[in-house]
Every structure is written in structure tokens, then in C-alpha cells.
């Protein structure tokens with residue numbers, strides 16, 4: 001591949017547990033060996049180190065205000081200009097940023113993944129392809145219970161309580177309405193190989209035109 005004039009930016013969104021990460025990983029793996037990077041919106045949750053742990057538990061993590069969207073936009077703009085970034089790292093167990101940062105060199109294909117990446121028009125403007133992974137609520141909650149207990153240090157009661165009181169209403173108010181901005185809606189995300197093949201073919205076609 002010769003160097004592109006501008007990186008290709010792909011946004012992958014959908015509800016929590018829809019399979020966004022799995023779809024993004026599948027695209028990433030397809031282009032492994034090429035110049036590609038993955039940017040997780042979750043890493044851009046606002047720093048809450050000034051708050052006590054009890055106060056952090058009260059934060060609504062499914063509302064657009066929970067994210068440092070200005071920083072995410074700045075980083076995407078820098079990457080589009082082929083500038084490196086130092087991206088924050090998020091600790092779900094502590095509900096705040098960790099002390100670490102990850103130095104990320106620019107790449108020619110950028111995948112941005114997260115529940116609210118299509119909410120901000122400035123971010124949408126930066127994307128060439130917008131994807132919404134559409135998975136039924138019951139499947140998403142089952143996946144989330146399993147993942148949050150195994151990987152994010154949560155209890156069954158806390159996952160259920162958070163889902164019913166916050167995640168579900170915020171999904172209906174903020175996440176699901178962004179489906180209208182998507183170029184592609186993938187049903188039952190994660191293992192939809194036909195959709196992944198269509199997307200990788202489209203990305204290849206953009207790379208061919210821009211080279």
C-alpha cells in the first residue's frame with residue numbers, strides 16, 4: 001500500500017454488549033499487516049480522580065456528558081493530520097483514568113468504537129463510514145452481565161441495577177437514536193461475517209481511490 005493522502009475513519013457504534021468491539025476487532029484483524037489503529041471511546045471517559053470512589057459510583061456513564069469528547073475529537077483530528085497522540089487509559093474497576101497513557105502513532109485506517117460516537121456532529125463529520133451494530137436488548141444484557149462480572153469487577157446485583165436504572169433509559173434516549181446517522185446497520189453484531197466482508201471490501205475500495 002502506498003501512503004494515503006488522508007486516513008480513512010470508520011465509526012462503529014451500537015448499544016452496550018451489541019458486539020461493537022467484536023466487529024471492530026474483526027475489521028482490525030482483517031487489515032492486520034496494514035496501517036490500522038483502534039480508538040475506544042471508553043478510554044475517553046472523563047477523569048474522576050478528584051472524586052471519591054462512592055461519588056464515582058453515582059456518575060451516569062451512559063450520558064454524553066460522561067465523555068471528554070473534546071479530547072477525543074482533538075485526537076481524531078491529530079491522527080487525520082498524521083500526528084501521533086498520547087491516549088488515556090481507563091480503569092472500569094476504579095471508574096476513572098489510570099495513570100498510564102498509550103502513545104499511538106498515526107495510521108492510514110482509523111476505527112473509532114463506542115456507544116456514543118455518533119452523538120456529536122463534530123465527530124460524525126470526521127468519519128468516512130458510520131456503522132451501527134443492532135442487537136436485541138435481551139442478548140445485550142445477557143452479554144453485559146457475563147462480561148461485567150468476569151472483566152469489569154462488578155456484582156450481578158450492581159449490573160442489573162445499573163442496567164434498569166441507567167443503561168436502558170440512556171440507550172433509548174441517546175444511543176438508539178444515533179442509528180439514523182449510520183451508513184450501515186449490522187443486525188446481531190459480532191459474528192455477522194457477510195457484513196464484515198462488505199465493510200472490508202468498501203474500505204479496500206476507498207484505499208484504492210485515495211492512494
Ligand SMILES: Nc1ncnc2c1ncn2[C@@H]1O[C@H](COP(=O)(O)OP(=O)(O)O)[C@@H](O)[C@H]1O
Pocket residue numbers: 014015016017018019020021022023143144147188189190191192
Ligand atoms: N455474535 C456474538 N455471539 C456471541 N457472543 C458475542 C457475539 N458478539 C460479541 N459477543 C460477546 O459478547 C460480549 C460483548 O461483546 P462486545 O463486542 O464487547 O460488545 P460491545 O463492545 O458492543 O459492548 C463479549 O464477551 C463478546 O465476546
Ligand SMILES: Nc1ccn([C@@H]2O[C@H](COP(=O)(O)O)[C@@H](O)[C@H]2O)c(=O)n1
Pocket residue numbers: 015016017042045061062091092094095096114115167
Ligand atoms: N466506569 C464505568 C464506565 C462505563 N461503564 C459502562 O460501559 C458501557 C460502555 O462500554 P461497552 O463496552 O459496553 O460499550 C456503558 O454502557 C457504561 O454503562 C461502566 O459501567 N462503568
